[in-house]
Amino acid sequence: xxxxxxxxxxxxxxDGELNLYTHPSAKPGKRLIYVNGILNSPxxxxxxxxxxxxxxxxxxxxxxxQSGTGMKSNSFPKWIAANVSNVVIDLVQCAQDYLDLGTAAxxxxxxxxxxxxxxxxxxxxxxxxATWPIKPICIVAHSQGNLITSNALFLYSALVxxxxxxxxxxxxxxxxxxxxxxxxxxxxxxxxxxxxxxxxVTGLSANRNKRGSSNGQGAMTxxxxxxxxxxxxxxxxxxxxxxxxxxxYVPPPAVKPKDPAVMFNKVPPMPFxxxxxxxxxxxxxx
Numbered sequence: 001x002x003x004x005x006x007x008x009x010x011x012x013x014x015d016g017e018l019n020l021y022t023h024p025s026a027k028p029g030k031r032l033i034y035v036n037g038i039l040n041s042p043x044x045x046x047x048x049x050x051x052x053x054x055x056x057x058x059x060x061x062x063x064x065x066q067s068g069t070g071m072k073s074n075s076f077p078k079w080i081a082a083n084v085s086n087v088v089i090d091l092v093q094c095a096q097d098y099l100d101l102g103t104a105a106x107x108x109x110x111x112x113x114x115x116x117x118x119x120x121x122x123x124x125x126x127x128x129x130a131t132w133p134i135k136p137i138c139i140v141a142h143s144q145g146n147l148i149t150s151n152a153l154f155l156y157s158a159l160v161x162x163x164x165x166x167x168x169x170x171x172x173x174x175x176x177x178x179x180x181x182x183x184x185x186x187x188x189x190x191x192x193x194x195x196x197x198x199x200x201v202t203g204l205s206a207n208r209n210k211r212g213s214s215n216g217q218g219a220m221t222x223x224x225x226x227x228x229x230x231x232x233x234x235x236x237x238x239x240x241x242x243x244x245x246x247x248x249y250v251p252p253p254a255v256k257p258k259d260p261a262v263m264f265n266k267v268p269p270m271p272f273x274x275x276x277x278x279x280x281x282x283x284x285x286x
Contacts, residue, residue, distance in 0.1 A: 010046060012046070012062065014066065016063070016065075018061060019049070019062045020061055021050050021061075022060070023050055023054040026053050026054075026058055027057050028059075029133045030056075030133065031059040032056065032058045032059075032138040033060070033062075033137070034049055034145075035065060035145030035148050036062070036064065036143075036144075037065065037143025038065070038090040038093075038094060038143060039067050039087065039090060048230070048233075052233065055233060055239050055242075057248035058248060063124070063148075065115075065117040065144060065148055093144075094144050096114060097144065098204070100115075101179060101180065101181060104150075105183075109151075109158070111155075112155075113152060113155060115151065119152075121152040125152070125170070129167065130168060132168060135168055135169050136170055136171040136245065137168055138171055138245050139173065140172075142176055142229045142232070143175070143201055145175075146172075146174050146177035146179040147179050149174075149179075150182050153183050154183045167188045169188050170189045171192070173241065173245075174194065175194050175195075176194075176227055177193055177202060178201050178202065194220075194238045195220055196220070196226055197224070198224065199224070199225055199227050201227055
């Protein structure tokens with residue numbers, strides 16, 4: 001089966017490839033899944049996975065969503081052509097994923113997945129979900145990665161419903177999502193959405209990623225228009241939410257309350273032996 005077993009390599013080399021990335025600070029037995037968005041090189045994907053591992057204290061299984069054809073060139077004109085080609089291919093693929101998700105939400109989805117990354121994620125959940133080291137299974141998806149993840153989950157939930165199997169709980173941290181729908185009605189899938197106020201990509205979800213957060217989870221984290229995953233990982237609220245779900249969150253030490261007199265810059269009264277009212281002022285001239 002393509003993509004298995006999970007490889008321990010540095011850079012992914014093909015679309016839908018699965019790799020395990022571990023920062024030295026990651027705790028054994030804590031593991032989550034990351035699905036990247038468009039225009040991510042193998043180096044970008046690897047860098048984000050390791051950074052995510054460092055921030056969350058978890059091992060990260062990266063599901064690589066390849067940009068375009070992965071074509072590269074050392075010649076500047078060919079480099080420009082390759083990048084333009086990759087942008088066009090990625091946008092076409094996003095449109096295809098978006099349409100597939102729409103038909104799946106209407107109950108008319110295809111019985112297979114056309115995106116290699118979606119297929120790999122589906123296989124990962126199907127064959128590794130029951131033995132996943134932590135529950136719920138945590139998936140962090142960014143941008144197009146949300147379309148990929150939602151399509152995989154629609155097919156996975158349909159399979160669960162058809163064969164009446166007992167699925168593991170799954171929670172998706174949906175970051176900068178353009179996905180208009182999620183299969184949360186399945187009962188074992190929950191979604192928390194995180195977006196920047198002026199991130200244009202989130203508008204493609206018709207605001208459903210905002211008001212459709214399962215159980216009120218997720219939040220607008222800042223008024224920024226930035227869309228990059230690196231800027232989203234600067235949001236403490238998102239990182240702490242992942243750590244709490246994964247079981248790696250350590251609360252900050254309690255701060256001992258200060259003396260109120262010190263807090264408000266008040267000087268404590270001097271300890272007089274007699275009340276001030278009993279102190280008599282001597283007459284003038286003596």
